[in-house]
Amino acid sequence: MASTPPPHDDALHRRGLLFILSSPSGAGKTTISRRLLAHDGHIQMSVSVTTRPMRPGEVDGKDYYFTDQPDFDTKVRDGQFLEWAHVFGHSYGTPKAQIKAGLKTGQDFLFDIDWQGTQQLYQKAETDVVRVFLLPPSLDELRRRLTARATDSAEVIASRMARAQAEISHWDGYDYVVVNDDIDVCFAKVVQILAAERLRRARQTGLIGFVRELMKPEI
Amino acid sequence: MASTPPPHDDALHRRGLLFILSSPSGAGKTTISRRLLAHDGHIQMSVSVTTRPMRPGEVDGKDYYFTDQPDFDTKVRDGQFLEWAHVFGHSYGTPKAQIKAGLKTGQDFLFDIDWQGTQQLYQKAETDVVRVFLLPPSLDELRRRLTARATDSAEVIASRMARAQAEISHWDGYDYVVVNDDIDVCFAKVVQILAAERLRRARQTGLIGFVRELMKPEI
Numbered sequence: 001m002a003s004t005p006p007p008h009d010d011a012l013h014r015r016g017l018l019f020i021l022s023s024p025s026g027a028g029k030t031t032i033s034r035r036l037l038a039h040d041g042h043i044q045m046s047v048s049v050t051t052r053p054m055r056p057g058e059v060d061g062k063d064y065y066f067t068d069q070p071d072f073d074t075k076v077r078d079g080q081f082l083e084w085a086h087v088f089g090h091s092y093g094t095p096k097a098q099i100k101a102g103l104k105t106g107q108d109f110l111f112d113i114d115w116q117g118t119q120q121l122y123q124k125a126e127t128d129v130v131r132v133f134l135l136p137p138s139l140d141e142l143r144r145r146l147t148a149r150a151t152d153s154a155e156v157i158a159s160r161m162a163r164a165q166a167e168i169s170h171w172d173g174y175d176y177v178v179v180n181d182d183i184d185v186c187f188a189k190v191v192q193i194l195a196a197e198r199l200r201r202a203r204q205t206g207l208i209g210f211v212r213e214l215m216k217p218e219i
Numbered sequence: 220m221a222s223t224p225p226p227h228d229d230a231l232h233r234r235g236l237l238f239i240l241s242s243p244s245g246a247g248k249t250t251i252s253r254r255l256l257a258h259d260g261h262i263q264m265s266v267s268v269t270t271r272p273m274r275p276g277e278v279d280g281k282d283y284y285f286t287d288q289p290d291f292d293t294k295v296r297d298g299q300f301l302e303w304a305h306v307f308g309h310s311y312g313t314p315k316a317q318i319k320a321g322l323k324t325g326q327d328f329l330f331d332i333d334w335q336g337t338q339q340l341y342q343k344a345e346t347d348v349v350r351v352f353l354l355p356p357s358l359d360e361l362r363r364r365l366t367a368r369a370t371d372s373a374e375v376i377a378s379r380m381a382r383a384q385a386e387i388s389h390w391d392g393y394d395y396v397v398v399n400d401d402i403d404v405c406f407a408k409v410v411q412i413l414a415a416e417r418l419r420r421a422r423q424t425g426l427i428g429f430v431r432e433l434m435k436p437e438i
Contacts, residue, residue, distance in 0.1 A: 139433050158437050165434050177420045196415030199408055201396045214358050215384050218377050
């Protein structure tokens with residue numbers, strides 16, 4: 001009848017998850033991502049590989065893994081990416097190896113990606129993925145947030161709106177939806193979703209041994 | 220360009236859910252259920268139909284719908300129950316009509332049932348069901364909690380343990396598992412699960428019209 005200490009520490013005994021946050025620009029995704037990373041020690045941004053030139057202040061291996069196009073293309077061919085995309089003339093990809101190793105140790109990864117990246121990631125790692133979409137509180141508010149400067153032309157704003165609406169049109173490919181009408185409430189909801197998803201039985205791999213202990217026959 | 224008020228009030232614009240809390244006796248299920256009902260205005264206990272005689276202080280239609288065996292059997296035959304069981308000589312069933320109407324208005328229902336009831340409910344209403352299992356923090360603690368009185372015989376305790384372990388053996392039929400080593404922490408986790416599940420896209424039926432508003436083309 002030895003005492004059994006509960007071996008269910010969140011970080012050590014569960015499988016990590018891939019937490020996707022998508023939204024049209026102007027719906028608060030960047031703010032929510034930053035707060036989540038600052039607030040929670042078990043989630044980190046996935047570090048992408050990119051062919052984009054390094055900018056002043058960026059650190060290779062921290063902000064991105066910087067590489068050239070031939071190397072990137074080889075990695076694509078070798079299936080080293082969970083998802084990748086070509087955006088504004090540069091390539092970006094999520095390296096598979098780092099994610100795979102992290103998930104096993106209970107590390108969660110945050111992805112600030114659009115619906116296409118979300119689809120790719122979901123196809124590769126369905127059971128590890130949690131998809132959250134943020135919506136702006138209203139059409140007027142979305143327009144206001146996309147009007148960065150008073151001097152923006154009507155055409156520029158209309159083009160931003162069209163892009164935002166195209167992103168919104170894919171909202172139904174997500175597991176959770178949060179309307180961001182108050183940044184604090186929205187953040188609290190995102191935190192609740194992350195906390196709950198960590199409690200999914202299938203992720204709590206450490207509980208398998210624990211339940212075996214609970215099931216020991218009486219002596 | 221009329222202003223669009225966000226029509227996403229939690230209670231009015233989402234489909235309710237069936238929140239199942241199961242655990243071996245001695246794992247805190249009753250305490251957690253009571254706190255949840257007191258804490259949260261949008262969830263209520265599902266009121267069962269039973270053939271068990273009314274006890275002093277009980278109210279028909281509040282604690283149970285009391286009926287006789289022939290009427291109960293007719294209801295079973297007519298498919299009026301989401302799940303039903305025969306326990307210690309009496310029948311208990313969950314009436315389908317009340318649940319069906321409640322779900323549409325965003326009413327959540329709490330079920331304090333065992334794994335067999337959970338299975339029945341899941342088969343009938345899979346997408347509305349959220350299954351949570353509570354585990355005791357250790358084998359020793361489970362034994363301590365099942366030893367209600369110092370005068371309990373070893374046989375009585377062993378039989379309670381066996382029943383608890385039989386229930387635990389079905390833990391893998393649940394969506395979420397929470398270890399109850401601290402009642403406050405456990406309660407907070409159950410609240411997080413409920414909050415997150417309410418944010419599932421598929422439950423937020425009110426968002427369909429809201430997104431349609433957001434997608435309106437620019438004029």
